[in-house]
Amino acid sequence: MAESMYRHPTRSEIIELATEEGHDADIPTNAGTIEVTSQTISPSRKQPQDSEKQSNLDFENDIEKGLRLESLSSEEHDNEALEETADPNVVWWDGPDDPQNPMNWPFMKKWGAVMLVSAVTFLTPLASSMFAPGVPEVMKTFHSTNEMLEGFMVSVYVLGFAFGPLIIAPLSEMYGRLPLYHSCNCFFVIFTIAAAVASNMGMFIVFRFFMGCFGGAPLVLGGGTIADLISREQRGTAMVVWMMGPTIGPCVGPIIGGFLTEARGWRWNFWFVAILASAFTIMSMVLMNETSAPVILKRKAKRLREETGNPKLVSKLDSGLSAKDLFMFSIVRPTKMLTRSPICFFISLYVAITYAYLYILFTTFTAVFKTQYGWRGGIVGLSFLGLGIGSLIGQTVFIHFGNKTAEKHIKRGDFKPEHRLYIMALGGFFLPIGLFWYGWSVQAQTHFMVPITGTGCIGFGLLMTFMPANTYLVDVFTIHAASAMAANTVLRSLMAALIPLSSQRMYAVMGYGWGNSLLGFVSLLLVPIPFLFIKYGERIRARSTVKL
Template sequence: MMRDSAPQISRHPTRSEIIELAAEEGHDADIPTNVGSIRSVRSRSASFPRGKLPDSEKQSSIGFDKDIEKGTRAESLSSREHDEDVPEEPSDPNVVWWDSDTDPENPMNWSFKKKWGTVLLVSAITFLTPLASSMFAPGVPEVMKTFHSTNEMLEGFMVSVYVLGFAFGPLIIAPLSEMYGRLPLYHSCNCFFVIFSIAAAVASNMGMFVTFRFFMGCFGGAPLVLGGGTIADLISREQRGTAMVVWMMGPTIGPCVGPIVGGFLTQAKGWRWNFWLVAIVAGAFTIMSMILMNETSAPIILERKAKRLRKETGNPKLVSKLDSGLTPKELFLFSIVRPTKMLTRSLICFLMSLYVAITYAYLYILFTTFTVVFETQYGWRRGIVGLSFLGLGIGSLIGQSVFTHFGNKTAEKHLARGDFKPEHRLYIMCAGGFFLPIGLFWYGWAVQAQTHYMVPIVGTGFIGFGLLMTFMPANTYLVDVFTVHAASAMAANTVLRSLAAAFIPLSSQKMYAAMGYGWGNSLLGFVALLLIPIPFLFIKYGERVRKLSTVKL
């Protein structure tokens, strides 16, 4: 007997709820999330076979006909007022949905232990991959000796090439997860990450080593792309904040903790053991995920259910409520093309991404030079040189805490007044922007003068604080401006900042050699000063820019 497949939810989700969930899952809100889409693609999907929508229907469902930057309604992630429910469609017997509000196939109905076990496992994997990005940084001189290289550009690139993988990997992983689900991507990317970690550990020349590091970054980006969506699949909105904080700890402190571990490990066992350790831990997480994790993506689960019911009932018209009606090729192209269009056609997306890209590149300039700086200027041994990254880590943690508290407080104040607009996100960025150049001047001249080592480390704390106080508000602003297409804006931001972090640090050693640590870091500080007006300008003119915008996808 065919199961009752009519929707059985108490109310239809609001537009803001759909947008919020889509952003957390890492895709645009016109692609169905586990509560639906902002566009009525499902009813058209029931009438046309998958991938056979007329061109006019595809255009309407995907949103090519609308300007994406007007900002005419408060539909951002933080907006809770004046929300209209998405129009509820008539019940259709050919639409497959959850059997009931307690359907065990729905990941939201899993047991507490199963839900939070998955969240903790995903958070652990998300901590490991950013940690691996910088873990072997203290061992860079040893790698150069092993491969008999004196190329200063390669010395920096072998660290930052990992982030280059972050630029390209997510562009492929995100659309694939929409096609095939999160679980196959977790398993395959984890396996390839382990394989390329082992390959880096046994590399016999510099070309092999750099190539393997790049592929480690490509596949290591999977939990960063999929983790937010997994949490959104499992945890209700009321409890999601705690889970997201746990998950975000990895990208925030992982790159700063890595060199501390790597410094002592390199001294004790050699640089190759940084990769062996990563491979061993990643291998253990991979086995655990294969045993304990299940698919959490509602569109994929319902598509499998619809396929099973079509076979059982012989009814070829059965279709998932969350079916987008798009072929895998179309989904893939939208995910690749949209971020490029937004980066090149939107002034807001380009300038905010440029600000983030330059500040993110500074982080990797420090990653690639700290070892040399503290060994040559302060005579630190290879084991303890990783401790020089503590200032960055502590500053980043403080910055994240301050942003979370005061950023949310500012937004809530304006929401209560009913006058919230995306530019209110930038007030805290205006203040935070000054800490980055202050920290760069402080660190550079303290190292140049060879003051007590704590003085430059405190300076790097200011840099870490400034990085988070610009990085986090900029990302939130992009989400609030682009709402429905927030994921594409974030993808554009990720690509530009990863490219900058991969290539800008390549010239850092030559810059310091020519200008010294004082003037070299002062040059970076002056560039950071030139970026400070960007949030001020958008606070004043951002709304006008959005109203005059002609950005269409």
């Protein structure tokens, strides 16, 4: 680790770290920034006075051509590192063992923070679907028979995921991760309690939306916190634990919620989440410290300027980006990428439609298993078990075989981003198969294990779509990967909130067999997308005219 403190980071390291932190690589990260010019890309610290000029350059560069990311020579690394180290006005760590550096924190302090962030990240997605088995009880409480509202009260939570992160991400770059964790956790608790005591449907839906907005904080900040604390060699384990929340949480939630609703009523789903979230919030306020290196060094530079009277002191990781620039990068970039990049649009569309299917299932499982199988009470929550197990298997298969395929081509020296899509092309078939299987077995009222196994196939197909799509966007858009993933998140959250609104009506008109077959046929139309990009993706990127 001592060597890494003074070794100039490679471009791939900066891009990887920035992606984990949830922002683009031309915004400062623990390893520095990448300046984009019309000629080349080079890791460096942007000077504040050049920020406006740099922003203009960034917005003029084609971001889909696959900018060359060769590492600088070791001599260039050494010269630049020595140049920055020799500058007396550049504030950096006080040696390789500086206790202020989060990488040097004690083992228990580091991993305690990782486990706490992972727990909060598990709780937030769990809350998205936990009360799904209690939806009929909510409808009775608020004297509503509106089928559209029945679906929307579940999916509106994910609508908050579309808007909250766009604000949280740039604010964390300005003020650090800790203030955002604390403030968002507090607001999440407040709106969860508000949902628990809501007296009408309008209030309930609004409070659910704000739960999603503030609940998205750990999903935005968690990867960056782990990257701040854990070395690259050990980071894989921490990232897998952290990713378990978004993957398994939405499927485990209804199982807990089903039995809790039967025992104490639907409101206790929210009291349960509020109690856990309050405990995690108090623990984080007591145990967590700021981990963002750019923010820690910025505060250190400010303190030293006051102590020494030297106004020229500046953090080595200070980009000088204004609040306006950060918000522009966070909001304008994803919008431009979604509307002007065929790769970003079609991959995001594929993910968005499949993600919407997940929430169609969330909003209809309770009704399906009650009407077709006569399930009652807490047992209804077990209908989500197949989806969760399938998702877990899908994640495991992708981590093993997806990475293995990429590593094979990297060793050969012929790696292209499109190699990430091989496993997506194969996994795409499982989604329509699962939908046909689930729909017609429910329609025929076969043994309940048959449709649950079908939902396991759906869960497997969903993860085999989500995971390769995200890694492909990272490899295609490199330093602007976080903006591409933000575009993906916004589109999928919007569709997951809106498409399920018509699901109950669809099943009423078409039945469970043909209703799910319609979804299956649509997913079959999407299957060629990864095949087309495998064949033509490199050509599309070469002819790209997408500029930011």
